[in-house]
Amino acid sequence: MARTLARRADVIGPIAEAFREHGYDGATLSLISKATGLGKGSLYHFFPGGKEEMAKAVLIEVEAWFEAQIFARLETGERSAAEIGRMFDAVAEYFRSGRRVCLVGAFALSDSRDHFAVALRAYFDRWIAALKQALIRAGCDEAAAAGLAEEAVAGVQGAIVLARALDDPAVFARCIARLKARLEPRPSA
Numbered sequence: 001m002a003r004t005l006a007r008r009a010d011v012i013g014p015i016a017e018a019f020r021e022h023g024y025d026g027a028t029l030s031l032i033s034k035a036t037g038l039g040k041g042s043l044y045h046f047f048p049g050g051k052e053e054m055a056k057a058v059l060i061e062v063e064a065w066f067e068a069q070i071f072a073r074l075e076t077g078e079r080s081a082a083e084i085g086r087m088f089d090a091v092a093e094y095f096r097s098g099r100r101v102c103l104v105g106a107f108a109l110s111d112s113r114d115h116f117a118v119a120l121r122a123y124f125d126r127w128i129a130a131l132k133q134a135l136i137r138a139g140c141d142e143a144a145a146a147g148l149a150e151e152a153v154a155g156v157q158g159a160i161v162l163a164r165a166l167d168d169p170a171v172f173a174r175c176i177a178r179l180k181a182r183l184e185p186r187p188s189a
Helices: 009-026 029-036 040-046 050-076 080-094 103-109 113-137 142-166 169-183
Strands: none
Touching: 009 029, 009 050, 009 103, 029 040, 029 050, 050 080, 050 103, 050 113, 080 113, 080 169, 103 113, 103 142, 113 142, 142 169
16 A cells, blocks of 8 residues: 655655665656655646656755765865775765665766756766865876876766676775875875
């Protein structure tokens, strides 16, 4: 039996998990209804724009978490090196050591990518730019910081895919540890 929820925010998490499990294209309204416990009428009440509006709401929620936990801290943290290390710890927790699909990455790889192109690009651009700024404050020159930031974000995404493909969270942990070590500031000679 379908249930009634009082707030739209209450269903964003279950919708996100439906997208993680089935992808944007595979997450039918029936599957989303099952995941949320809401009937299709209630889903349309909260999301009149249907599945696309649901996906946009999920992406906004993901971006808000990354804004608070990653981007803002990298951009403003006084102890840049510590914030860079904390970023890797936070993404390991958020992606459940590689057992949780990155929705932004999954949407970027799907056939429906163009529906969300602006949000997808903004997420990755912001992450790379924030990490680059932290690396510069930690003592990297601008060119090296740009390359390392891009490499680190790509590495996190690749570690998620590899860990899931091999069904081995230890792969994710090893990749993240190597990335973290690579970005640690080195004492100048």
